[in-house]
Amino acid sequence: MSEKSYAYFAGNFVPIDEAKISIKTHVVQYGTGVFEGIRGYWNEKEEEMYLFRLQDHFKRMMDSIKIMRIDCKHSVDELCKIAVELVGKNKNREDVYVRPLAYKASESIGPSLINNPSEFCMFTVPFGAYFKTSGGLRVVVSSWRRVEDNAIPPRAKVTGAYANTALSKTDAVLYGFDDSIVLSEDGHVSEGSAMNLFIVKNGELITTTSFDNILEGITLHTVMEIAREELRIETTRRKIDRTELYTADEMFFCGTGAEVTPVIEVDKRPVGNGQIGPISKAVQDLYHKITHGEIEKYHKWLTPVYAKKGNKIGAR
Ligand code: PMP
Numbered sequence: 001m002s003e004k005s006y007a008y009f010a011g012n013f014v015p016i017d018e019a020k021i022s023i024k025t026h027v028v029q030y031g032t033g034v035f036e037g038i039r040g041y042w043n044e045k046e047e048e049m050y051l052f053r054l055q056d057h058f059k060r061m062m063d064s065i066k067i068m069r070i071d072c073k074h075s076v077d078e079l080c081k082i083a084v085e086l087v088g089k090n091k092n093r094e095d096v097y098v099r100p101l102a103y104k105a106s107e108s109i110g111p112s113l114i115n116n117p118s119e120f121c122m123f124t125v126p127f128g129a130y131f132k133t134s135g136g137l138r139v140v141v142s143s144w145r146r147v148e149d150n151a152i153p154p155r156a157k158v159t160g161a162y163a164n165t166a167l168s169k170t171d172a173v174l175y176g177f178d179d180s181i182v183l184s185e186d187g188h189v190s191e192g193s194a195m196n197l198f199i200v201k202n203g204e205l206i207t208t209t210s211f212d213n214i215l216e217g218i219t220l221h222t223v224m225e226i227a228r229e230e231l232r233i234e235t236t237r238r239k240i241d242r243t244e245l246y247t248a249d250e251m252f253f254c255g256t257g258a259e260v261t262p263v264i265e266v267d268k269r270p271v272g273n274g275q276i277g278p279i280s281k282a283v284q285d286l287y288h289k290i291t292h293g294e295i296e297k298y299h300k301w302l303t304p305v306y307a308k309k310g311n312k313i314g315a316r
């Protein structure tokens with residue numbers, strides 16, 4: 001880890017300890033911020049940091065910003081530049097997580113989003129695997145329901161909505177599971193606590209639709225593309241019943257944090273034969289190679305931070 005870490009805060013790069021907000025701030029009191037989680041992968045051989053699908057994360061952030069009536073002074077390109085500069089300044093040489101946050105900054109009491117100034121910040125933290133197990137996850141269907149589009153829209157990555165995630169994840173862990181699967185109020189599968197979900201049935205990949213109260217994952221779209229291109233498997237997007245989780249041949253979570261992680265047990269029932277399935281493994285391996293810059297065809301998704309001479313991607 002570098003000696004001194006910087007954050008981008010109120011228009012400047014400042015030492016992380018100086019990036020502080022008041023306890024009165026709207027986002028703290030009402031959860032009125034939107035954020036992204038972006039991974040940077042350190043490639044030791046090339047001494048390069050690759051930020052994964054940077055533009056796509058900031059494009060989605062712009063949608064969240066719009067939904068929550070936040071004003072953002074920066075364009076997607078500017079946000080990408082800030083992220084690259086910040087990781088560079090922090091001299092990160094290990095896998096990193098970049099966390100931009102756009103938020104309502106009023107210090108008055110009252111929930112309204114109007115007459116309420118917006119602010120933007122970004123920081124980075126070193127970040128390894130989200131799940132500490134290598135053998136596949138044991139999960140539970142949560143007793144909590146996913147927030148709905150007409151309550152707190154899940155397609156926006158709203159800070160306050162993560163109270164829903166926190167309740168679901170925490171109960172699962174306290175009950176002895178690795179994570180949870182959350183249903184919508186209509187009883188259909190939505191997604192994992194903070195990640196999307198795929199099942200495999202008879203060789204077909206299936207995931208939920210954007211109308212199932214999911215965050216439309218960038219990893220979900222990555223998985224669909226690599227499954228189609230590399231494994232010749234199309235994905236069907238449709239509603240998934242709870243009991244389809246019990247009869248699936250394979251299952252995996254996917255997300256920026258979760259990456260691609262197989263699930264081997266749901267509600268104390270084995271998924272398939274209780275082992276990591278071949279399609280899940282193939283997708284997981286491809287995703288790892290692609291994020292680390294090992295497959296040229298997918299360099300389109302990588303933004304190099306250091307862009308030193310001799311690097312394959314973005315060499316200057
Ligand atoms: N759903 C939720 C609720 C999440 O927090 C995340 C993680 N950002 C995802 C899905 C997966 O999205 P992505 O692949 O873009 O990280």
